[in-house]
């Protein structure tokens with residue numbers, strides 16, 4: 001007889017693990033299928049190893065600032081193997097923690113790929129189960145394009161397998177990953193050239209913010225070519241030669257394609273059971289994570305929702321609380337998703353861009369900017385500035401967008417995201433006592 005479960009989860013990444021664990025805590029009988037390492041993209045080839053590299057690059061920059069202030073220090077080159085070993089030990093500990101938690105919660109783990117079948121089944125190579133609820137949490141992978149010589153380049157997963165830092169790096173793309181990798185690889189000592197197809201890096205972010213970031217990147221020595229598509233790649237002298245739309249030819253030791261990600265929705269049996277996908281292959285979900293098939297749900301990067309770890313986790317928890325408790329759990333509020341691009345220095349944003357606000361409110365939009373040099377940078381003689389932009393609407397000046405670029409922006413945003421969610425007005429910001437001397441105080445002082 002086929003084993004019966006309350007919930008079968010496909011994928012042991014951020015979304016799948018969160019769903020499986022919370023469901024088990026609520027008393028559900030759970031099986032989880034994961035062919036790879038527990039933790040998925042975020043833990044193994046995403047947020048965590050990326051942030052480790054970012055922290056290393058940030059420390060190197062801080063040593064430079066320390067030198068500017070008067071310390072007789074220099075960061076020197078990173079001992080790459082020692083760093084990788086430390087990073088891996090951190091990741092291995094996290095993964096071991098996940099595995100133990102699954103055991104403690106009585107969740108069955110099948111270390112194989114799975115697909116959905118008829119009659120509520122989920123099958124892998126060796127195991128078939130039936131589950132009342134089935135969750136697709138299979139994530140995504142780096143996109144590939146049909147450019148001659150594409151195979152001579154690497155994708156973001158490969159960054160974490162590097163055994164040393166390449167000297168001259170070319171990066172194609174202008175999104176999160178391209179910008180983050182450009183900043184941290186440059187910060188660790190590589191010469192970096194970025195090829196952006198569009199007019200600007202981070203094309204979907206607030207235009208002033210993106211421009212501020214591009215300015216910082218260039219000032220630090222990253223070469224940014226906009227309106228520059230890479231049409232062909234050749235292998236040359238142990239490295240690569242890129243040919244671009246502007247007839248530019250560029251040589252590099254290593255090439256990274258950072259041109260977006262695609263959902264892992266193939267070969268899951270979805271078409272056979274009638275689960276609808278969008279044109280790019282994402283599983284179409286409603287605000288309750290329901291797919292077009294009753295009893296089949298989706299969370300995370302495989303689905304039509306922002307591809308961020310906290311979104312996958314929050315969506316997963318809410319879904320299983322809806323399924324396995326009596327609580328009336330509303331849909332996840334995606335109106336003010338705070339997000340940080342770990343550039344050097346970071347960029348943080350929450351709510352609407354100015355263009356989005358104007359599209360809805362027209363002239364009833366007020367914008368307040370601040371640009372200044374933070375005290376540490378000024379003391380150290382570093383030219384880096386901080387950029388803050390507040391987008392407000394209506395007579396009450398409700399704050400609908402906050403955009404920050406500069407040192408510490410990554411840690412500043414989280415608390416202000418609460419204020420935006422609660423509908424704070426500029427007056428509420430201005431009436432909040434500042435913390436002096438900090439960079440964050442400029443957010444509450446904006447427009448005064």
Ligand SMILES: Cc1cc2nc3c(=O)[nH]c(=O)nc-3n(C[C@H](O)[C@H](O)[C@H](O)COP(=O)(O)OP(=O)(O)OC[C@H]3O[C@@H](n4cnc5c(N)ncnc54)[C@H](O)[C@@H]3O)c2cc1C
Pocket residue numbers: 010011012013014015016033034035036037039040041042043045046047048050112113114115137138139140156177264267268299300301302306307308309310312342
């Ligand atoms: C370089 C990089 C940096 C990032 N940095 C950040 C960041 O700083 N902050 C942030 O919020 N987000 C970041 N992200 C995005 C974040 O990693 C993802 O949004 C998040 O990991 C998505 O989680 P998920 O559960 O949907 O998928 P994943 O974590 O990708 O997990 C999916 C799992 O499903 C498994 N799987 C696939 N097919 C099957 C199958 N048929 N059966 C069973 N299992 C299967 C896979 O092996 C995988 O383990 C980053 C992403 C990348 C690539």
Ligand SMILES: NC(=O)c1ccc[n+]([C@@H]2O[C@H](COP(=O)([O-])OP(=O)(O)OC[C@H]3O[C@@H](n4cnc5c(N)ncnc54)[C@H](O)[C@@H]3O)[C@@H](O)[C@H]2O)c1
Pocket residue numbers: 145172173174175176177178180196197198202203229230258259260261306307308339340341342
């Ligand atoms: N800090 C974070 O939270 C973080 C970090 C990394 C990734 N992520 C998540 O992962 C997602 C994927 O990141 P990403 O950077 O791969 O995608 P992205 O969607 O952010 O950016 C893709 C970029 O590639 C460009 N592009 C697409 N096709 C191209 C082509 N053929 N030639 C040249 N350029 C091309 C696009 O114009 C865009 O600038 C992000 O959208 C984000 O949700 C989050």
